[in-house]
Amino acid sequence: xxxxxxxxxxxxxMDDVSSVxxxxxxxxxxxxxxxxxxxxxxxxxxRQSIVVYRLIYDVWIDEPxxxxxDVIAFCANNVKNKPSVIIIGAGPAGLFxxxxxxxxxxxxxxxxxxxxxxxxxxxxxxxxRGVELNQESNWCFGEGGAGTYTxxxxxxxxxxxxxxxxxxxxxxxFGASKDILVDTHPHIGTDKLPSIIQNMRQFIIDCGGxxxxxxxxxxxxxxxxxINSMIDQNGTKFxxxxxxxxxxxSCSEIYQxxxxxxxxxxxxDFAMGVRIELPQIMVDKAQYGDLxxxxxxxxxxxxxxxxxxxxxxxxxxxxxxxxxxxxxTHIGQFVVNGMSNSRRNSEYANxxxxxxxxxxxxxxxxxxxxxxxxxxxRFYEEKLWNNHPFLKAPAQKVVDFLQQKTSVNLPNSTYxxxxxxxxxxxxxxxxxxxxxxxxxxxxxxxIKGINSSEAVLIGLESRTSSPVRIPRDKxxxxxxxxxxxxxxxxxxxxxxxITSSAMDGINCAIHIK
Numbered sequence: 001x002x003x004x005x006x007x008x009x010x011x012x013x014m015d016d017v018s019s020v021x022x023x024x025x026x027x028x029x030x031x032x033x034x035x036x037x038x039x040x041x042x043x044x045x046x047r048q049s050i051v052v053y054r055l056i057y058d059v060w061i062d063e064p065x066x067x068x069x070d071v072i073a074f075c076a077n078n079v080k081n082k083p084s085v086i087i088i089g090a091g092p093a094g095l096f097x098x099x100x101x102x103x104x105x106x107x108x109x110x111x112x113x114x115x116x117x118x119x120x121x122x123x124x125x126x127x128x129r130g131v132e133l134n135q136e137s138n139w140c141f142g143e144g145g146a147g148t149y150t151x152x153x154x155x156x157x158x159x160x161x162x163x164x165x166x167x168x169x170x171x172x173x174f175g176a177s178k179d180i181l182v183d184t185h186p187h188i189g190t191d192k193l194p195s196i197i198q199n200m201r202q203f204i205i206d207c208g209g210x211x212x213x214x215x216x217x218x219x220x221x222x223x224x225x226x227i228n229s230m231i232d233q234n235g236t237k238f239x240x241x242x243x244x245x246x247x248x249x250s251c252s253e254i255y256q257x258x259x260x261x262x263x264x265x266x267x268x269d270f271a272m273g274v275r276i277e278l279p280q281i282m283v284d285k286a287q288y289g290d291l292x293x294x295x296x297x298x299x300x301x302x303x304x305x306x307x308x309x310x311x312x313x314x315x316x317x318x319x320x321x322x323x324x325x326x327x328x329t330h331i332g333q334f335v336v337n338g339m340s341n342s343r344r345n346s347e348y349a350n351x352x353x354x355x356x357x358x359x360x361x362x363x364x365x366x367x368x369x370x371x372x373x374x375x376x377x378r379f380y381e382e383k384l385w386n387n388h389p390f391l392k393a394p395a396q397k398v399v400d401f402l403q404q405k406t407s408v409n410l411p412n413s414t415y416x417x418x419x420x421x422x423x424x425x426x427x428x429x430x431x432x433x434x435x436x437x438x439x440x441x442x443x444x445x446x447i448k449g450i451n452s453s454e455a456v457l458i459g460l461e462s463r464t465s466s467p468v469r470i471p472r473d474k475x476x477x478x479x480x481x482x483x484x485x486x487x488x489x490x491x492x493x494x495x496x497x498i499t500s501s502a503m504d505g506i507n508c509a510i511h512i513k
Contacts, residue, residue, distance in 0.1 A: 002060055003058070004058050011296035014055070033061060037060065038065070039182050071173050073172070074100070079105060079108075081107075081208070084240040086239075087111065087244040089145070090110045091144060091501065099203075109238065114213065119142075141251075143197060147193070153185070153340075154187060154188065155184075167499055168499075171196060174203065189340060192342050215232045217230045225482060242484050246489045246491070246501075249466035255374060256371070258470065263482060266471055267359065267362070269356060271312070271314075275353070278447075279349070280299050280320060282349075283299070283447060284299065285448075298344065300320060308435040316351060318351035319338040322346055323339060323350070324336055324393075328385075334381050334391075335461075338350040361376070373467030388422070391417040392419065393459065395419035395422060397456055398451050411454055415458060465496050471487070492504075
């Protein structure tokens with residue numbers, strides 16, 4: 001007989017097998033003959049004065065526990081000579097779409113503007129030093145997508161968009177720790193993800209799929225309401241019966257290409273603001289109290305949200321024990337982001353603090369129609385670039401931001417190219433500055449000290465989600481105008497993060513005949 005039970009343990013006891021066994025025995029009765037147990041779910045509960053882990057186990061009673069088998073989420077098929085499906089973009093949406101196509105017996109052909117994941121390291125390193133920006137290979141562009149080098153968080157609230165367990169098991173199949181199957185907020189880490197992405201690529205190639213790196217689509221041929229072929233920067237044509245568009249939300253060239261071809265696009269709401277960096281110990285103290293230095297506790301996280309002037313103000317992409325990085329993809333456009341390695345061992349925490357941007361906020365760019373949100377985003381990214389060359393980031397202490405004055409000096413920061421003291425009120429849209437200020441005043445009630453001189457705001461956090469949606473039919477996943485185009489992932493406006501993008505890629509592949 002198998003029982004599923006929940007127990008609670010102090011952090012120091014969580015990995016102690018005898019403590020787990022005793023807690024299970026107490027819960028189900030000491031007379032029961034426990035033959036084995038397996039962890040199903042693990043979550044940290046810091047709501048009370050005593051911090052505990054809530055652990056859900058499957059327990060085998062009076063019958064042997066079966067041997068654990070390797071996790072296989074995607075089965076291999078030889079698709080070398082099968083019909084091809086072209087996938088534009090080798091981020092999570094594109095890669096997981098490819099894995100699902102192989103299961104279906106179709107051949108994925110992935111076209112990626114950037115480099116292989118292992119070859120991106122040099123370009124990312126140069127960008128992080130403020131030396132050079134490669135517009136084809138950076139924190140966002142290249143195999144694995146933006147999430148590979150910017151944290152690798154696998155948490156999503158999009159529980160109704162697909163099979164989350166298949167995505168998580170897929171990562172485990174290709175090398176991730178099984179911990180991500182049980183953790184409430186699973187995280188792989190930027191240091192671990194590249195090798196996992198390489199394993200995915202090799203699996204796809206071994207099954208007969210193809211990859212084309214350093215290949216950017218610059219044109220497409222339309223015939224009778226369908227894509228006949230796509231053309232890269234060298235004039236090479238790629239043709240298939242179906243095309244999955246899985247570019248990330250930073251690939252503005254794709255939006256412009258579709259717009260130029262009179263393919264229907266839609267402007268959508270997004271969010272923009274800054275990245276806040278503060279000592280990790282400040283977050284730990286707010287979440288753990290007197291246990292802040294307990295070595296058995298992970299670096300604490302937070303999620304902050306409020307409403308100001310009838311619009312959302314919220315934290316985004318929180319990176320405990322992380323660093324702030326330059327995430328620009330195009331020369332002339334300034335963007336920052338955050339990341340964490342698997343150990344999350346930086347002394348600082350960071351997250352985006354952003355404000356909702358709606359249709360009414362981008363009316364000055366109405367002439368750009370469906371691309372007006374993109375134009376709004378680009379205007380402020382260019383404004384920052386022009387005033388802060390060499391990737392030095394405009395920054396301001398939170399306490400000074402609230403008083404609308406330029407900081408005389410700035411605290412230490414993980415942002416490697418360096419910070420430049422700036423009054424962000426002179427750079428950001430006025431409504432964003434006002435909402436950020438009021439939001440930060442409220443957030444100080446949850447993370448005490450967030451409004452101090454130890455916390456710094458770094459601009460600009462503008463790539464939270466796509467400002468453009470590429471529409472598709474909810475039943476067929478096809479574009480309503482182009483019958484063999486399947487928009488998916490973050491760039492199409494249907495996902496936000498690694499996990500939801502991967503699920504969306506799988507869903508698109510499912511709908512391809």
